[in-house]
Structures are given as C-alpha cells and as structure tokens.
Amino acid sequence: MSSSQTPTTHPAIPLGSELTLRGIVLGILITLVFTAANVYFGLKAGLTFATSIPAAVISMALLRKFAGNSIGETNIVQTIASSAGTLSSIIFVLPGLVMLGWWTGFPYWVSVTICALGGVLGVMYSIPLRRALVTNSPLPYPEGVACAEVLKVGHADGEEAGESSRQGLRAIVMGALVSAGFAVVIATKVFADKIADYFRLPNNPNSATGFDFNLSFALLAVGHLVGLWVGLAILIGALIAWGGAVPYLTGLVESSGPAQEIARSVWSKQVRFLGAGAIGVAALWTLVKLARPVFDGLHGALMANKVRKAGQAASLPRTERDIPIGTVGLITAACLVPIGFMLAHFIGTAGLGDHLALLVIGGLVYIVLMSFFVAAVCGYMAGLIGSSNSPLSGVGILVVLGIALILAFTVKPLLPPTAGQALVAFALFVTAVVFAVATISNDNLQDLKTGQLVDATPWRQQVALIIGVLAGAVVIPPVLDLLNKAYGFAGAPGANPATALAAPQAALISALAKGVIQGDLNWNLIGIGALIGVTAILVDEFLKRASSGKAYLPPLAIGLGIYLPLNSTLMIVVGAIAGWLFDRRAERSAKPEPTKQLGVLLASGMIVGESLIGVVLAAVVVFSGQGEPLALVGEHFETTAKWLGGLAFAGLGVLMYRRLLGMNAKA
Numbered sequence: 023m024s025s026s027q028t029p030t031t032h033p034a035i036p037l038g039s040e041l042t043l044r045g046i047v048l049g050i051l052i053t054l055v056f057t058a059a060n061v062y063f064g065l066k067a068g069l070t071f072a073t074s075i076p077a078a079v080i081s082m083a084l085l086r087k088f089a090g091n092s093i094g095e096t097n098i099v100q101t102i103a104s105s106a107g108t109l110s111s112i113i114f115v116l117p118g119l120v121m122l123g124w125w126t127g128f129p130y131w132v133s134v135t136i137c138a139l140g141g142v143l144g145v146m147y148s149i150p151l152r153r154a155l156v157t158n159s160p161l162p163y164p165e166g167v168a169c170a171e172v173l174k175v176g177h178a179d180g181e182e183a184g185e186s187s188r189q190g191l192r193a194i195v196m197g198a199l200v201s202a203g204f205a206v207v208i209a210t211k212v213f214a215d216k217i218a219d220y221f222r223l224p225n226n227p228n229s230a231t232g233f234d235f236n237l238s239f240a241l242l243a244v245g246h247l248v249g250l251w252v253g254l255a256i257l258i259g260a261l262i263a264w265g266g267a268v269p270y271l272t273g274l275v276e277s278s279g280p281a282q283e284i285a286r287s288v289w290s291k292q293v294r295f296l297g298a299g300a301i302g303v304a305a306l307w308t309l310v311k312l313a314r315p316v317f318d319g320l321h322g323a324l325m326a327n328k329v330r331k332a333g334q335a336a337s338l339p340r341t342e343r344d345i346p347i348g349t350v351g352l353i354t355a356a357c358l359v360p361i362g363f364m365l366a367h368f369i370g371t372a373g374l375g376d377h378l379a380l381l382v383i384g385g386l387v388y389i390v391l392m393s394f395f396v397a398a399v400c401g402y403m404a405g406l407i408g409s410s411n412s413p414l415s416g417v418g419i420l421v422v423l424g425i426a427l428i429l430a431f432t433v434k435p436l437l438p439p440t441a442g443q444a445l446v447a448f449a450l451f452v453t454a455v456v457f458a459v460a461t462i463s464n465d466n467l468q469d470l471k472t473g474q475l476v477d478a479t480p481w482r483q484q485v486a487l488i489i490g491v492l493a494g495a496v497v498i499p500p501v502l503d504l505l506n507k508a509y510g511f512a513g514a515p516g517a518n519p520a521t522a523l524a525a526p527q528a529a530l531i532s533a534l535a536k537g538v539i540q541g542d543l544n545w546n547l548i549g550i551g552a553l554i555g556v557t558a559i560l561v562d563e564f565l566k567r568a569s570s571g572k573a574y575l576p577p578l579a580i581g582l583g584i585y586l587p588l589n590s591t592l593m594i595v596v597g598a599i600a601g602w603l604f605d606r607r608a609e610r611s612a613k614p615e616p617t618k619q620l621g622v623l624l625a626s627g628m629i630v631g632e633s634l635i636g637v638v639l640a641a642v643v644v645f646s647g648q649g650e651p652l653a654l655v656g657e658h659f660e661t662t663a664k665w666l667g668g669l670a671f672a673g674l675g676v677l678m679y680r681r682l683l684g685m686n687a688k689a
Contacts (some may be wrong), residue, residue: 040094048608049102060110105490107466118532120303133499140458141491147397161405164247166471197627201239212616214666220282229273237591240632243625245597253598259583297585304577372444397463426538
C-alpha cells in the first residue's frame with residue numbers, strides 16, 4: 023500500500039449518536055437527488071460517480087446547525103446516500119429490455135422490486151464479507167479512506183486538532199473549489215473536457231488508434247488515491263487495448279471514415295471482450311485467493327452469533343457487532359421468495375409457461391450462487407481501486423454470459439425458434455437482479471471501511487444501507503421512465519438517434535445475451551482475454567515474490583485498463599504518477615507523513631467538488647431540456663478550448679500540489 027493511502031492520524035473524535043431520525047431523513051433526501059443525477063449521467067456517458075463524500079460534506083454542513091450532531095450521525099447519512107447512489111448502476115442492465123423492444127417503458131413495481139430485493143441481498147452478502155475484506159484485509163479502499171478523512175477533518179475540534187486539522191480542511195476546500203470551478207468552465211465549453219486525437223498508423227493506412235485524456239480532477243484524484251502500482255497496471259491494460267489490439271484489428275480490413283469512429287467501433291465491439299475475458303479470469307483467481315478469508319469471515323460471524331445466543335452479546339466489541347448471521351439468513355430467504363414469484367410472472371407473460379418450474383428453480387439457483395460470487399469479487403475490486411472505478415459493467419458481462427449459456431444449452435432446444443427473444447429478455451431479467459447485488463456489494467464494503475476508520479457500529483451501518491437501498495429503488499424507475507420518454511435509448515424501437523441516450527453498457531450486455539442465445543458470439547476474443555488474464559496473474563505473483571511484496575501489477579486492474587474507456591483510464595494513470603511524485607517530494611520535506619496526508623485530503627476535496635457540481639449540472643440539463651444549457655461558445659472554439667483547458671488543468675494541478683508543500687513549509 024502506498025503511503026498516500028494510509029489514514030491520517032486525528033485526535034480521538036467521539037462517535038456520538040448514529041441512527042437518528044434527522045440523519046435518516048437527510049440521508050433519504052440526499053439520496054433522491056444523487057440517484058437521479060447518477061441515472062442520467064450513467065445513461066449519457068456510461069459512468070456514475072461515488073456519492074459517499076459529497077453526501078458527507080453536505081450532511082456536515084447542514085447538521086452543524088443542530089445541537090448534538092456527531093461524526094456517527096454524519097457517517098450514517100453518507101452510508102444511506104451512497105448505497106442508493108450506487109444502486110443507480112442498475113441502468114447498465116435494465117434499459118436493455120427497452121432496447122430489445124420487450125418493454126416500452128419501465129413497469130414501476132417490477133423495476134422497484136428488482137432494485138430493492140437485489141440491493142437488500144447485496145447488503146446481506148456483504149455482512150459476512152466484512153471481516154474478510156475490511157477488518158482483516160490490507161486492501162487500500164481509496165474512497166472509503168478518503169471519506170473517513172473528510173469526516174474526521176470536518177468533525178475535529180479546532181482547539182484539539184490545531185493547525186494540522188485547519189491545514190487538512192484547507193486542502194479539502196481547495197481541491198473542492200478548484201475541481202468544481204473547472205467543471206463549470208468545461209460546461210460553458212470555454213475549456214474542452216478532454217485532450218484527444220485518433221489517427222491512422224503510417225505502416226498500415228487501415229490501422230487506427232489514438233489517445234484520450236479526460237480533463238477531470240476527480241479521475242486525477244482517484245489515481246492519486248489508488249497509488250502507483252495500480253495505476254501502472256491500468257496503463258498496461260490500456261496499452262494492450264490501444265497499442266496492440268485496436269491497431270491490429272482495424273488493420274485487418276479496409277475501412278474508410280474518421281479514424282476515431284473506426285478505432286472506437288473496433289474497441290467497443292471487439293477489444294472490450296478481451297477485457298471481459300481478462301476480468302473473468304482475474305475474478306476467478308481473486309475468488310480462489312479469497313476462499314480462506316471469506317470462510318474465516320463466515321466462521322467469525324457464526325461464532326459471534328453463538329456468543330449472542332449464549333447471552334453474552336455484550337462481550338463483543340461494539341465495532342464488531344454485525345446484524346446476526348441468523349437474521350441475515352432469514353432476510354436472504356425472505357428476498358428469494360418474491361424474486362421467485364417475480365420470475366414466474368415474467369415467464370408467464372413471456373409465453374414460456376410450459377417450462378415454468380425449470381426456469382424459476384434454475385433462475386433462483388443462479389441468482390443465489392452468482393450473487394455471492396459477484397459480491398465477493400466486487401467488494402475486492404472496490405477495496406483495490408475504489409467503487410467508482412470498479413468494472414461493474416465487466417462483471418455484468420460475466421453474469422449475462424453465464425445465464426445466457428445455461429439457457430442456450432438447457433432451455434433453447436426445448437423451445438420453438440420464435441421464442442428466442444423471450445429467452446434473451448429472461449436472461450436480462452435475471453442479470454438485472456444479480457447486478458443489483460453486485461452494485462451494492464461494490465459500494466457497501468467501501469462504506470463499512472469508512473465506518474471502521476471512525477469506529478462506527480457495523481449493524482447500524484448495515485441497517486442504514488438497507489434504508490438507502492429502499493429509497494433508491496423507489497426513485498430509480500420514474501427517473502428512468504422520464505428519461506426514456508424525453509430522450510429514448512440508442513437502438514431502441516422508435517428512438518431518435520439525434521437525441522437518444524447511449525446507455526453503452528446496457529447496449530453491450532443486451533447484445534451479448536442475444537449473441538450467445540442466437541449462437542453468433544465471437545468466443546475467440548474472450549478466450550484470448552482469458553489468456554491475457556492468466557499471464558497477468560503469473561507476472562503479478564512473480565513481481566510480489568521477487569520484490570517481497572513491494573512491486574505488483576493487479577490482474578484485475580490490467581483487465582480494467584483494457585475494458586474501461588480510454589478517457590477514464592489515462593487520467594487515472596496520470597493521477598497515480600502525480601501522487602507518486604508528490605509523495606517523493608514530501609519525503610524530502612521536514613514533515614513527510616503530514617505532508618503526504620495533505621495529498622490524500624486534497625484528492626478527497628477534488629472528488630467532492632466535481633461530484634457536487636455533477637449533481638447540479640445534471641439537474642440543470644434535465645430540467646432545462648437542453649443538452650448543453652451553459653454553453654457560451656460553439657464548435658469553432660474547439661481548438662482554442664483544448665489549449666485553454668489543457669494548460670489550465672496542468673497549471674492548476676501543479677499549483678495545488680505546490681500549495682500543499684508550502685503549507686508544510688509554514689507549519
């Protein structure tokens with residue numbers, strides 16, 4: 023773990039009250055806003071933003087006006103808001119049913135049930151995983167650590183914390199203001215949002231590739247927090263994709279048109295599947311390595327339950343009290359019953375009633391087993407690179423491939439050819455439930471890490487997570503329906519291509535389901551990706567042993583570099599290098615560790631600022647009905663905007679880091 027990921031040492035802050043009525047109400051209100059914004063951004067750009075830190079900042083600002091506010095109460099607010107915010111990632115699957123033409127809108131109660139029950143299952147699965155992946159794990163949890171830092175600085179007493187806390191607060195505010203202001207200028211189009219170029223290679227006029235740097239201080243901050251080695255692993259994945267696979271595959275056929283269009287099309291339709299194969303193998307390897315700690319975590323939960331039954335619950339440390347494992351089992355079973363009825367109803371309306379028992383039982387078994395798999399893997403990935411950058415859509419690919427293969431081999435031969443579309447829709451329906459589990463597990467362990475760092479009570483956080491899931495489930499379907507009516511989704515029947523939202527992950531996952539069930543999917547690419555994953559595992563293990571654990575290249579991060587869009591991965595790499603350079607400079611200062619921790623707080627502030635402005639801009643876009651309501655200049659200004667944006671981004675980044683070193687010099 024890099025030093026930039028080590029939590030700052032703060033004076034002890036009393037936890038105070040946790041589950042309060044005002045905290046729950048505030049958490050739900052913030053949830054409604056953040057979830058709506060995340061749904062829109064995810065459908066438009068294929069990305070969602072983490073809501074923990076913005077929720078923490080908002081709640082601290084509002085709760086300060088009331089007597090008795092505490093760090094425990096603020097932690098509950100951010101927990102509620104973050105669980106619902108991440109549940110919005112269900113948009114990576116559900117719109118596929120509209121694109122397929124199976125749904126014309128989003129049936130409210132069906133959509134609510136998928137989100138709510140899948141989300142609650144995600145909370146239940148994350149409870150036994152807490153001991154394995156949080157308490158007894160060296161995973162850095164960059165966003166969980168950053169959120170804890172924000173909470174501690176925000177609640178530190180001025181007299182006790184002294185100059186150190188004031189400096190930390192200034193670092194957070196500086197990062198937030200700069201990233202927010204920069205995002206606003208980008209919305210005006212005076213600054214470009216990226217520096218990109220796609221081109222043909224001279225040795226083969228058909229080969230195309232390019233580079234794409236998203237001018238995002240939030241992505242830069244994530245790179246700083248994940249550290250150098252994860253950043254390098256992501257870079258290797260990007261080079262495999264854009265330095266090797268894209269030029270090779272585009273060079274195989276003659277093509278005309280813009281290099282950008284050709285390169286992106288090949289990456290989206292072919293190269294991404296290399297990443298899916300690599301992620302799949304790395305995920306399986308991760309599960310093998312996690313088998314023992316997960317078993318230990320389950321055993322610990324069972325032992326804690328025995329202590330409770332023996333009437334000795336008080337002997338357990340407060341910070342180790344989860345929802346009892348027996349209750350977890352009952353809630354899990356209670357969720358599976360309505361899921362079974364929901365599957366049965368879907369099967370009946372799809373004309374597959376002759377195979378009702380087979381499909382319902384098979385669907386439930388798949389949901390139970392695959393949900394635990396994705397919960398463990400997504401939790402691990404969130405701990406490694408942060409929940410915002412976990413390849414959830416890659417996990418969705420594995421889930422839909424699994425259910426589609428099972429259906430293709432077991433059920434399809436029993437059906438007439440005309441039932442193919444119904445079978446694809448059923449595959450997407452099952453995937454949506456499992457994906458809801460994945461999204462919540464991806465975020466919940468991050469929240470529990472924050473709770474661990476502020477000495478919160480796990481069971482209270484877990485109750486808050488359930489509240490957040492239910493709040494998010496209620497608001498997601500109407501927002502999806504509103505956006506579908508206003509814009510439509512690309513590729514859906516009757517959608518206007520000029521205004522339709524791309525929903526890239528939903529389009530890819532629905533295409534996968536159709537390809538497998540119709541028998542025309544290119545398995546060679548997924549197989550090659552799996553070989554890349556195996557090679558990455560071998561290299562990572564060799565580096566760890568040769569360097570005594572100091573050097574490593576996480577295979578999941580390499581797969582992530584192949585799979586995620588180039589405009590996300592490259593800026594994360596830049597942030598990882600920038601954070602490493604800052605830490606090296608800090609090591610030569612008079613106070614190395616405090617200076618490094620200022621870098622963590624600055625990164626936290628950058629995530630806060632851009633995320634909050636993202637919420638505001640999303641609301642402006644949705645309510646104005648315009649795609650770019652703040653634009654001040656047109657396309658003729660594009661070249662100038664690139665120069666202005668690039669220079670301003672680099673200059674502001676350097677100035678902020680230099681300012682941190684200056685704070686240390688004055689200490």
